[in-house]
Amino acid sequence: MRRTDREITDLTTMEQIIANGHVITLGINTADAAPYVVPTNYGYEFDQDKLTLYIHGAPVGKKRTLIQADNRVSFNIVTNTALYQPNDDKLSHYSYFYQSIYGVGKAVLVSDLTEKEHALRLVLKHEVGHDVPGNIDPHDLEYVGVIRIDVASFTGKQHAQPSGPEK
Template sequence: MRRTDREVTDREKQMEILHVCKVARIGIQDGKGVYVVPVNFGFTIETDKLTMYVHGAKEGKKLDLIKENPYVGFEMDCKDELVEGKVACQYSYYYASIIGSGKASVVEDQEEKCKALAAIMKHQTGKEFKDFSENPKLADAVGVFKIEVDEYTCKQHA
């Protein structure tokens, strides 16, 4: 990381940024380049291991590409605000971001799928939902994939 003065290494601050970000951009190799798709997500952290969950259609380009090559990159940012200056070179931008990579896979296990959907809803709304475990047919209606995060970095300019 070039701007080490903006690197966030404190675990609590990293988690605060993760909780505030609501959209991640997933980069998936597609043979011609990289296919980038914005997604809402949820996550779990178990024994310091971050796993991101994404829902969507049960078929389509995103899932086809993940099945071909499961290694993905992701980026999320939040807390963005333009900082005005008197001249162009004095302008700046406040932000917080997380960039990382990991291995994606389709979630097939019904129990994990229900847990994943509940995590997505919790992250996006701040509310606990038991709908999926109480009515598994809701989970059957969508596809879910997870990213088991191998590494990530966090930056903030505030």
């Protein structure tokens, strides 16, 4: 990373960024070398420092077809964004604040119904902020497409807003 002053190395901070984000942008390899990039919501879990991500969608489609051909993926999560507008007229003083996570891993098309239910509950928990009680109909589990991303590595980067008054 060129801007090492913006690198995030603290795992707790990276976990907070993942928790605060709501959209993951998934990059999937294609045969013509132009990646297919798709935004979606997600669920996640940490087992110590190992990150696993889950996304859901249709049981057929371009994402799944591409993953079957090449399961290597990359992803990006961005949160806490805001435009910085300077107090002067200099256009070069404008900037943008953000926190982000970038990572790579292997995508797995999940077929096991128990794992699908686990994944969907993680997505719901992430979006609403708590466990959602109730049953998921087995027919719905059969139909939904779930993709697990076994994350090999990830890193964080930020241009954080100053916490005190601007100088």
